[in-house]
Amino acid sequence: SAVISQKPSRDICQRGTSLTIQCQVDSQVTMMFWYRQQPGQSLTLIATANQGSEATYESGFVIDKFPISRPNLTFSTLTVSNMSPEDSSIYLCSVGFSGQAKEAFFGQGTRLTVV
């Protein structure tokens, strides 16, 4: 299993600014995932962050808007850049394990409101 600490848990930001969300895992993991969950919707994968390589972005998401860092096997950040009210959402980090598909573990989420 994995325990994931995500912060901030919530924030209210001005449009045009950027917010960096941090995700800390209590064990080393190969893959980390960043999701967005808009109000009333399910989770949408933004990107996969692998240590030692660039993040892989899903269709509709670009690095300029959502830059990701993955400096080591226990930590990742997601930045939401140049925010607009449409970015208001919950952002969740998640971890998976290499070798075999295991259950997904989630951080507590960051509730972002852009005003």
Place this chain on the structure above:
Amino acid sequence: RKEVEQDPGPFNVPEGATVAFNCTYSNSASQSFFWYRQDCRKEPKLLMSVYSSGNEDGRFTAQLNRASQYISLLIRDSKLSDSATYLCVVIFFSGGYQKVTFGTGTKLQVIP
């Protein structure tokens, strides 16, 4: 076609009722399947894994049908506390690559 599809509901059922959800997936090479529960304003949490042989945990039974590419969740004797959104999760992996795909979720409301 979406990779993972669920009926969004809501399913409004009385206490004590039995309710079933289905979820279909498009990637026949998918290897792992789960049901997650998400309460309002909370992160998803694992409810149970899904196996071809079926998996039962108390009032909950999950089943995988690989031939038809769907998984199911059956809840017996529904409780008020079962009210939540139930997410179907399908995982595909190949080598060092893993992709987790969520269904849109099925909302369950158990009413007194």
